Amino acid sequence: MRWVTLGFxxxxxxxxxxxxxxxxxxxxxxxxxxxGTWEYVTEEASKEDNYDFRKTNWGMSKEQIKLxxxxxxVKEDERSLAYNxxxxxxxxxxxxxxxxxxxxxxxxxxYQEHTNKNDYIVDYGDLKEVLxxxxxxxxxxxxxxxxxxxxxxxxxxxxxxSVGHLVYFSSWETPKTxxxxxxxxxxxxxxxxxxxxxKALKDLxxxxxxxxxxxxx
Numbered sequence: 001m002r003w004v005t006l007g008f009x010x011x012x013x014x015x016x017x018x019x020x021x022x023x024x025x026x027x028x029x030x031x032x033x034x035x036g037t038w039e040y041v042t043e044e045a046s047k048e049d050n051y052d053f054r055k056t057n058w059g060m061s062k063e064q065i066k067l068x069x070x071x072x073x074v075k076e077d078e079r080s081l082a083y084n085x086x087x088x089x090x091x092x093x094x095x096x097x098x099x100x101x102x103x104x105x106x107x108x109x110x111y112q113e114h115t116n117k118n119d120y121i122v123d124y125g126d127l128k129e130v131l132x133x134x135x136x137x138x139x140x141x142x143x144x145x146x147x148x149x150x151x152x153x154x155x156x157x158x159x160x161x162s163v164g165h166l167v168y169f170s171s172w173e174t175p176k177t178x179x180x181x182x183x184x185x186x187x188x189x190x191x192x193x194x195x196x197x198x199k200a201l202k203d204l205x206x207x208x209x210x211x212x213x214x215x216x217x
Contacts, residue, residue, distance in 0.1 A: 052177055053106040054094070058198035060103045065096050087194075088130060090123065099208040104201040110192040117158025120190050124168055124183040127194065131181060135172040142169050162188045176200065 052058045055068050065081055066073075071094060075082040078098075085094040090110050097105040110127075114120055132138060147165035150156040160166040161183060168183040178197045185191055 052174075052198070053096075053103075053196045056096075056103060056106075058103055058176060058201055061101045062096075062098060065103065069094070069096075087127065090127070097205070099201065099205040102201060102204065104198050104205040106196045108194040114158075117162055117190065118155065120158055120161065120183060120192055121168070123192060124181070127192075128170055128181055131170070131172055131179065131194070135174065135179065138170040139173050140169075140171040143167075144169075158190070161185045162190050178202075 050057075056065055060068075062076075062081055069081075069083055071083040071085050073081060074084055074093065080098065081096040083094040083096075085092055085108070087108055087110075090112055092111065093107075093109040095107040095109060096103055097107070110123065112123070114123075128138070144167045145151055145160075145165065146167065147160075149165060150160040151166075157166060161168075162185040164184070164186040168181075170181045172179040176199055178199060180195045180197075181193075182195070183190070183192050
């Protein structure tokens, strides 16, 4: 712990491996960069830190999500809400998943199509950079070859993904959320998505699904 004078006394406390937050003597928040610079934290940025997914929190009801989410609903059923959205320039479906009318999981499902299937690998890398900038270094990063047919020919790695031979995934973690970025495929279709899961409520989703399975018998 160290002290810095910015015309007033600031007490530092760590929130990560690089940037830090500090609180001034008059109660204002600043972010202290690892390059030695600093700036005030805006009210909007401070609020952003309190969200679990977009502008929502785990445990919210469908009715609450509808009041918050401003994009167009494209699908709704008992367990989910789906909207059109974008992450950076990438069009996607924004999927909210509920158990007992509590938000337990959410996804970005990207549907941009490429003629050159290797471009999906570029998209994956771009989204990975976005997640890394927000959550820090990935907790887990994997490139898995299930079949080595195209392994020595990079020009066909996109094809390898589309037939299920190659899978990319990375994961991050916050105190309340598990985050997975996944690039996979089968039957010549490629799936790129980011999934957010509530740590506290994932067992609830499992119990609700198990009960639904029993009811279906």
